[in-house]
Each structure stands twice: as structure tokens, then as C-alpha cells.
Amino acid sequence: QQKVQQSPESLIVPEGGMASLNCTSSDRNVDYFWWYRQHSGKSPKMLMSIFSNGEKEEGRFTVHLNKASLHTSLHIRDSQPSDSALYLCAASDYNQGKLIFGQGTKLSIKP
Amino acid sequence: EAAVTQSPRNKVAVTGGKVTLSCNQTNNHNNMYWYRQDTGHGLRLIHYSYGAGSTEKGDIPDGYKASRPSQENFSLILELATPSQTSVYFCASGEGTGRNTLYFGEGSRLIVV
Numbered sequence: 202q203q204k205v206q207q208s209p210e211s212l213i214v215p216e217g218g219m220a221s222l223n224c225t226s227s228d229r230n231v232d233y234f235w236w237y238r239q240h241s242g243k244s245p246k247m248l249m250s251i252f253s254n255g256e257k258e259e260g261r262f263t264v265h266l267n268k269a270s271l272h273t274s275l276h277i278r279d280s281q282p283s284d285s286a287l288y289l290c291a292a293s294d295y296n297q298g299k300l301i302f303g304q305g306t307k308l309s310i311k312p
Numbered sequence: 313e314a315a316v317t318q319s320p321r322n323k324v325a326v327t328g329g330k331v332t333l334s335c336n337q338t339n340n341h342n343n344m345y346w347y348r349q350d351t352g353h354g355l356r357l358i359h360y361s362y363g364a365g366s367t368e369k370g371d372i373p374d375g376y377k378a379s380r381p382s383q384e385n386f387s388l389i390l391e392l393a394t395p396s397q398t399s400v401y402f403c404a405s406g407e408g409t410g411r412n413t414l415y416f417g418e419g420s421r422l423i424v425v
Contacts (some may be wrong), residue, residue: 207354233411244402244416245355252411289354295410298343298362299370302355 204228207290207303214280215311222306224290226271231292234266234273235300239287248288249275280310315339318403318417325424331390333420335403341415342408344386346370346378348399349419355402361386362408393424 207224214220224234233252237245251257251266251273263276271292277284287307291300315338325331337344342363347355347370357370359378367378375397377389390397401420406412 205354210352235413237414244418245414246416247413250411250413291355291414293410298406298408298410298412299345299357299360299368300406300414301357301371302347304352304354 204301205290205292205303207288207306209306210304211307211309213309213311214277216280216282218280218310220275220277220280220284220308220310222275222277222288222290222308224273224275224292224303226292226301228292228294228301229271230294231271232295233293234264235291235293236264236273236275237289237291237302239289239305241286245289277308282310282312284308285310316403316405316415316417318401318420320420321418322421323423325390325393325422327394327424329393331393331397331422331424333388333390333401333403333422335386335388335417336384337386337403337405337415338384339405339415340383341405341412342383343406343412344380345404345406345414346376346386346388347402347404348372349402350399358388358401390422393422395424398422398424 361380404414
């Protein structure tokens with residue numbers, strides 16, 4: 202059982218639509234969350250991080266965090282074909298520098 | 313942005329053979345990591361290191377050893393490769409705090425036949 206669970210496994214969204222991705226940790230020691238994006242055949246790159254309860258917005262991307270439920274979500278508005286990628290959620294605790302990743306959500310944007 | 317380079321980028325190994333995957337980072341990061349990526353599993357942590365001379369077991373260390381001889385270099389060693397170790401391996405580095413962003417290399421694709 203992975204400590205970081207993502208849903209859905211895959212998602213198809215029309216161009217211009219809203220994509221919503223979810224992530225929950227089962228490890229109560231977790232303090233910080235990240236979202237990484239990985240285009241096909243490439244390495245993962247950090248997209249957004251969130252460390253406090255609430256919401257954080259960067260352009261078309263918004264992340265939410267509820268620390269009580271250890272749940273984070275990523276929302277992409279006005280989705281573009283270039284947003285098609287594997288989105289990986291990761292979590293770590295305060296003391297250690299290691300990140301534990303979820304299994305990913307494969308997002309496809311249809312023109 | 314941090315520069316992390318891996319070698320080899322592609323490798324075909326025979327079952328029972330020894331494989332060494334190498335990783336070099338040039339940004340003086342304290343922490344380095346080895347992950348493997350398989351469809352449906354995301355990234356799974358094999359070994360990581362807090363600095364030269366240190367190695368720690370991750371979530372799936374069985375069948376793998378790691379070596380951190382210097383701040384810049386971190387190797388993953390498969391002493392007796394098995395077909396189940398066929399995968400894409402990613403090395404990453406980070407500053408070492410709980411909030412550190414990881415910077416990944418381009419990956420090493422290993423096929424064990």
C-alpha cells in the first residue's frame with residue numbers, strides 16, 4: 202500500500218477545460234507536499250509546492266492543501282495540449298529530506 | 313537550475329551480472345536519491361544519501377546497494393541483476409531540508425535479459 206495515493210489514475214479533459222487531480226497521504230508525519238510534472242520520455246520537474254493549509258495559485262495552476270486530512274489537489278484551468286503529462290504528487294516530513302511519490306495521474310488534453 | 317547527469321542512459325545487462333548506474337550533480341546539494349519508475353507505481357525510492365559517506369535505505373532497497381564517495385557523486389549498484397530490475401532509474405539531488413525541491417537527471421533505462 203503506497204503511502205501517497207493519487208486519483209484518478211488517468212484523466213481526459215477537453216482543451217480549455219478544467220482538470221482536477223487529487224492526492225492523499227496515509228503517513229501522519231507528512232508536513233509538505235509537491236506536484237511534479239513529467240512529460241513523456243522526460244524527467245520529472247517540480248510544478249508547485251504547498252506547505253501550509255489553504256490555496257496557492259500560479260497562473261493557470263492552483264493547489265489546495267488540507268493538513269488535517271493530508272489531502273492536496275491540483276487544478277488546471279484553461280487546459281492546453283502541452284499540459285498532457287504524468288502528474289506526480291510527493292510528500293515529505295519536517296525532519297527528512299526524502300520525498301515519497303504517488304503513482305501518478307496521467308492527464309490527456311484533447312484538442 | 314541544478315544539473316544532474318546520469319550514466320549510462322541506456323544499458324542492457326545479463327541476468328546475474330553486475331550493473332553500476334552513476335550520477336553526478338554540480339550544485340553542491342547535500343542530498344541525493346535513487347528512484348525507479350515503473351508503469352503504475354510512480355517513483356519508488358531505492359536509496360538516498362545525506363552527504364559524502366552516507367547511504368540510507370529507501371522503500372525498496374532489496375537487491376540494490378548505493379555508494380556516495382563524494383558530494384557530487386552517487387552510484388547505484390546491482391550486484392546480481394535480475395529481470396525484475398528492468399526499469400527506468402532516476403537520480404535526483406536536493407538541498408536537504410524538509411522543504412527541498414528535487415532536481416532529477418534524465419534517467420537511465422536498464423533492461424536485464
